Amino acid sequence: MNRDIAGIILAGGQSRRMGGGDKSLLTLGGRSVLDQVVARLAPQVGPLALSANGDPTRFAGFGLPVLADTVEGYAGPLAGILTGLEWASMACNGVVTVAGDTPFFPEDVVGRLAAVVKQRPGAIAVASSGGKRHPTFALWPLGLHDALRRFLVDEDNRRVSAFIERYGVVDVEFPMWSSGGHEIDPFFNINTPDDLAEAERLLQSMEP
Numbered sequence: 001m002n003r004d005i006a007g008i009i010l011a012g013g014q015s016r017r018m019g020g021g022d023k024s025l026l027t028l029g030g031r032s033v034l035d036q037v038v039a040r041l042a043p044q045v046g047p048l049a050l051s052a053n054g055d056p057t058r059f060a061g062f063g064l065p066v067l068a069d070t071v072e073g074y075a076g077p078l079a080g081i082l083t084g085l086e087w088a089s090m091a092c093n094g095v096v097t098v099a100g101d102t103p104f105f106p107e108d109v110v111g112r113l114a115a116v117v118k119q120r121p122g123a124i125a126v127a128s129s130g131g132k133r134h135p136t137f138a139l140w141p142l143g144l145h146d147a148l149r150r151f152l153v154d155e156d157n158r159r160v161s162a163f164i165e166r167y168g169v170v171d172v173e174f175p176m177w178s179s180g181g182h183e184i185d186p187f188f189n190i191n192t193p194d195d196l197a198e199a200e201r202l203l204q205s206m207e208p
C-alpha cells in the first residue's frame with residue numbers, strides 16, 4: 001500500500017474498436033473488467049477514483065468518485081490524467097494512472113513506479129513490458145497539471161508519448177509471466193471483442 005499516492009482508473013474512452021459503450025463494464029470471469037481493475041489497484045494506493053465521461057450513475061456500484069474530463073470532448077487518456085492530477089490532494093505524493101481495460105496488471109506496479117521516482121524526483125515513471133511502453137500506466141508528479149493543461153488546450157496536443165518525452169520519463173520494465181505454457185503480457189489490454197475472448201482464455205489458464 002502506498003497511501004500517499006492517489007490512483008486513477010482511466011475509463012473515459014469511447015470504446016470504438018469494441019463497437020461503443022464502456023468496454024470496462026464488459027464481463028470477464030463473471031464480473032466486470034473494471035471490477036478486476038479496481039480489485040487490483042485499490043490495495044496499492046490511498047485515494048482512488050474513476051476517470052469517466054457521460055452519465056456517472058453507470059459506475060455507481062463501485063462506490064468511488066467518478067471524475068469527468070475537465071477538457072472538452074474526448075481528448076484521450078491525457079484528459080483523464082489531467083483531471084486526476086487536478087483532483088488529487090496536495091497531500092499526495094503523485095498520481096498513478098492505470099487503464100480500465102487492462103485486467104491483469106502487476107500487483108506491485110505502484111510500488112515499483114514509486115521506488116524509481118524516489119531516485120529521480122520530478123520524473124514521470126512509466127511501465128513497460130517486452131520493451132514496449134504503456135504510458136497509461138504511470139506515476140505522475142502532481143505539479144505537472146498546469147503544463148499538461150497547456151499541452152492539451154493551448155497546443156491542442158493529445159499525444160501521451162510527446163508529453164512524457166518533454167517532461168522527463170523513466171521507464172520501469174515489468175517481466176512477462178508464463179501460464180499454461182503461454183507467455184502473458186501483464187499489460188494485455190482489451191480493445192476488441194476478440195481481445196475480450198482472449199482475456200477470458202487467459203483468465204481460465206491462470207486459475208489453479
Ligand SMILES: Nc1nc2c(ncn2[C@@H]2O[C@H](COP(=O)(O)OP(=O)(O)OP(=O)(O)O)[C@@H](O)[C@H]2O)c(=O)[nH]1
Pocket residue numbers: 010011012013014015016017018051052053069073074075076077079080081098099100101136191
Ligand atoms: N478520461 C478519459 N479516458 C480515456 C479517454 N480516451 C481513452 N481513455 C482511456 O484510456 C485507456 C486507453 O484508451 P484507448 O483504448 O486507446 O481508447 P478508447 O477510446 O477507450 O477505445 P477506442 O475508441 O477503441 O480507441 C482506456 O482505459 C480508456 O478508457 C478520454 O478521452 N478520457
